Ligand code: SF4
């Protein structure tokens with residue numbers, strides 16, 4: 001599996017995958033995707049691809065774009081009808097609904113930074129309502145689409161070996177926070193947040209460069225104690241900033257005290 005494999009990007013935090021056959025962590029399946037296969041790139045057309053905050057972080061960096069420019073150019077976003085949180089999808093406006101990163105015979109132009117669902121395919125992941133707890137309950141599915149010939153190949157996998165091979169586990173670690181949010185009892189319903197809080201949540205999760213400005217260039221640091229080491233980390237590393245954003249959401253939106261507030265003198 002060394003080719004720049006395109007993959008059908010199906011990822012759902014609930015609902016849509018649940019009609020598909022399920023897989024256990026140790027279930028075996030056979031699959032191989034490679035250049036030269038007759039269906040090459042079929043899955044990168046009209047993929048209906050959800051992006052997680054970590055997906056956006058990796059893609060905007062891979063393309064050398066700010067999060068603001070990436071979101072404007074490559075995504076559509078709206079508030080999910082069923083769970084009332086921001087949903088970000090990749091805008092696939094190339095010929096035949098091609099993903100903007102599909103590079104024909106070369107495959108995926110952002111292969112090293114491809115989104116979670118592209119990595120996991122043909123295994124689908126969906127989180128059940130148990131995921132608002134620390135022990136997230138993820139259900140795995142076989143996404144066996146007619147156009148995908150990879151299922152006829154002989155390489156044998158389990159979801160665990162597949163995810164290791166495709167780098168899904170690191171992505172899942174970053175994605176867990178947003179899945180927990182989707183099922184959080186204080187958030188996981190339409191109307192749970194007012195417009196201002198929804199805007200802040202969207203910025204903190206997806207528009208990281210703007211969130212960095214918010215932390216470093218507004219009165220944020222006059223109000224909250226943040227040590228110098230953490231400030232250095234969030235200046236330099238998007239990943240550190242995403243962790244910081246999760247902490248801030250816990251504090252300011254979920255009401256879980258995660259920062260010490262400075263006292264006025
Ligand atoms: S990001 Fe890459 S793998 Fe995913 S749909 Fe686009 S071209 Fe295909």
Ligand code: SF4
Nearest residue numbers: 033039041043148150
């Ligand atoms: S085998 Fe499946 S994943 Fe690979 S290119 Fe074909 S449709 Fe896409």
